[in-house]
Amino acid sequence: MTPTREGRLFDAFASLADTMVVGYDIVELLQTLVETCQSLLDVSAAGILLAAADGELELVASTSEQSTLVEAMQLAAEQGPCIESFTTGEVVSLPDIEHSPPEWAQFQRVVREQGFRSVYAIPLKLRDTTIGSMNLMRTETGELNPEDVRAAQAMADMATIGILHQRALRDSDETREQLQRALNSRVLIEQAKGVLAQTHQISMDEAFARLRSFARANRQPMGDVAERLVQRTLIF
Amino acid sequence: MADRFTRAADALTRCDGTAAAMTGPLLDAVGLDGVSISTMGEFLGTETLAASDDQVARVDELQFDLGEGPCWDALALGRAVLEPDIRATPRRFWPAFSPAIAQEEVGAIFAFPLLIGPLRVGGIDMYSTEPRELTAEDTAQTEVLAGIVGRHVLRRALREAGGEDLPGLGSRTSRRAVHQATGMVIAQLGISADDAHLLIQGRAFAEGRPMRDVAEDVLARTLIFTVTPDGIEEDR
Incomplete structure (x- = not known):
C-alpha cells in the first residue's frame, strides 16, 4: 500500500529531525531537505543557498550535482527570485519565467535551458535573521499549490531552526561563522568528490552519493569525511 | 642535527615569501658560504631573485649567461646536482661553464631545483669556497626546504601576475x-x-x-x- 501524503510528510519531518539529533551536519540536513522537496512536492529541482561571510549567497545543497543545474542554482545567488527572497525575507514566486523582469534575463535564459518554467523561492528565516534561501524549480508554469507551499515553508523553517539552534540568535557573528563553516565544508566536499571521481572513474553525482552514504553509515559529518579523503588519511 | 633543518623549515614557512627572506634560513640550515634563489626557464623567466653574496650571484650569472651548469642540470633532472669538489674532481663537465668556474673562488657547488609537480619553477645554488661534501641526509633535507621555497616563489609570481580568477558572474x-x-x-x-x-x-x-x-x-x-x-x- 502506498503511504499517504501525510504519512510521507511525517516521515520527512522525522528524518529531518533525525539529521539534527544524530550529528550536527548542516550539509546533510540541507541535502535531506532539498531531496525531500523534490520527492514529496510538486517540484522538479531544489537548491539551497546560504549567506557566506562576505554576505554573498553560495549554493550548499542541490538535488543534482550536475554542473548545469549547479550553475543555474548558483546564478540564482545573483539575480532572480532566490536573491530577492533572501534580501526581502519574503517568499518570491515567479509562476512563468517568460514574464521575468529584464534584469533577470541571464537567470531566465539559464533556467529555461534547463527546462524549468516556474521558480519559487522561500527564505530561510527565523524572526529577523535570514540566513539563506531555498529555490524550487518546476517544469510547469503556474503557482505552486498552497499545500506544497505550506509544507516547503515548514521544512525550511525547521532547517533554519536546526542551523541556528545551538547559537544565541542575538549573536550574529556566531551565526555567520556557523554558516561559513558549512560553506567551507562544501569546498572540502567538492575536493573529495574529485578524489573519488578520479579514484573510481565515476561521475561527480556518483562521487557525491558515495561520500554521503559513507558519512551516513559511519555517522560522521560529510565535511569531516571529505576532509580526511582530501588529506588522504581516509581512502575508500 | 635535524634541529637546524626543522628550524629552517619553520622560518621558511613563516617568512613573507620574498626570496631575500629565504636565503638566511637556507644558509643557517646547510652551513655553506653562500646561497641564491632564482626563477629559471620559460615559465617565470630566468632571473636571480636573491643572492646572499656577490660570489653566488656570479655563479648564477655564469650559468644564466652560458646556458649551462649545475642549476640547469638540476632543473632538467628534477633532482639535486652535487659538485663537492668542482675544481679538482668535477663529476660533470660543461664546455663553457667548467673552465669559467675554475677561475672563481668556488670549491663546491650544490644545485637544487624548485619544482611543484610538473612545474619547473627555478633553482637554488649553494657554494662554499673550499671543497666539501653534502651528506645524503643533508641533501634530502635541503630538498624539503627547496620545496617550501619553490611554493613561495610560485605563489608570489602568481600574485604579482594577478593570476587569481577574476571575480564576476558565475x-x-x-x-x-x-x-x-x-x-x-x-x-x-x-x-x-x-x-x-x-x-x-x-x-x-x-x-x-x-x-x-x-x-x-x-x-x-x-x-x-x-x-x-x-x-x-x-x-x-
Whole structure:
C-alpha cells in the first residue's frame, strides 16, 4: 500500500529531525531537505543557498550535482527570485519565467535551458535573521499549490531552526561563522568528490552519493569525511 | 642535527615569501658560504631573485649567461646536482661553464631545483669556497626546504601576475569546478590540496587561460597529471 501524503510528510519531518539529533551536519540536513522537496512536492529541482561571510549567497545543497543545474542554482545567488527572497525575507514566486523582469534575463535564459518554467523561492528565516534561501524549480508554469507551499515553508523553517539552534540568535557573528563553516565544508566536499571521481572513474553525482552514504553509515559529518579523503588519511 | 633543518623549515614557512627572506634560513640550515634563489626557464623567466653574496650571484650569472651548469642540470633532472669538489674532481663537465668556474673562488657547488609537480619553477645554488661534501641526509633535507621555497616563489609570481580568477558572474560556479579538479589532481598525484590547487593555477598562468578552463579540462579527463618514471608530467 502506498503511504499517504501525510504519512510521507511525517516521515520527512522525522528524518529531518533525525539529521539534527544524530550529528550536527548542516550539509546533510540541507541535502535531506532539498531531496525531500523534490520527492514529496510538486517540484522538479531544489537548491539551497546560504549567506557566506562576505554576505554573498553560495549554493550548499542541490538535488543534482550536475554542473548545469549547479550553475543555474548558483546564478540564482545573483539575480532572480532566490536573491530577492533572501534580501526581502519574503517568499518570491515567479509562476512563468517568460514574464521575468529584464534584469533577470541571464537567470531566465539559464533556467529555461534547463527546462524549468516556474521558480519559487522561500527564505530561510527565523524572526529577523535570514540566513539563506531555498529555490524550487518546476517544469510547469503556474503557482505552486498552497499545500506544497505550506509544507516547503515548514521544512525550511525547521532547517533554519536546526542551523541556528545551538547559537544565541542575538549573536550574529556566531551565526555567520556557523554558516561559513558549512560553506567551507562544501569546498572540502567538492575536493573529495574529485578524489573519488578520479579514484573510481565515476561521475561527480556518483562521487557525491558515495561520500554521503559513507558519512551516513559511519555517522560522521560529510565535511569531516571529505576532509580526511582530501588529506588522504581516509581512502575508500 | 635535524634541529637546524626543522628550524629552517619553520622560518621558511613563516617568512613573507620574498626570496631575500629565504636565503638566511637556507644558509643557517646547510652551513655553506653562500646561497641564491632564482626563477629559471620559460615559465617565470630566468632571473636571480636573491643572492646572499656577490660570489653566488656570479655563479648564477655564469650559468644564466652560458646556458649551462649545475642549476640547469638540476632543473632538467628534477633532482639535486652535487659538485663537492668542482675544481679538482668535477663529476660533470660543461664546455663553457667548467673552465669559467675554475677561475672563481668556488670549491663546491650544490644545485637544487624548485619544482611543484610538473612545474619547473627555478633553482637554488649553494657554494662554499673550499671543497666539501653534502651528506645524503643533508641533501634530502635541503630538498624539503627547496620545496617550501619553490611554493613561495610560485605563489608570489602568481600574485604579482594577478593570476587569481577574476571575480564576476558565475565565479562561484567556477570555484566549484576548480575544487573538484583539485580533488582529482590530489588523487592523480597523491599530493596535498594546496599543491594540487597551485598546479592548476600554475598551469592556467603558463597557458594564459582562466583557472576554470584548466579545471574543466581536468574534469573532462582531457588533462591528466600522471607520475612517470622521470617525475611528474601532464598528459593531454
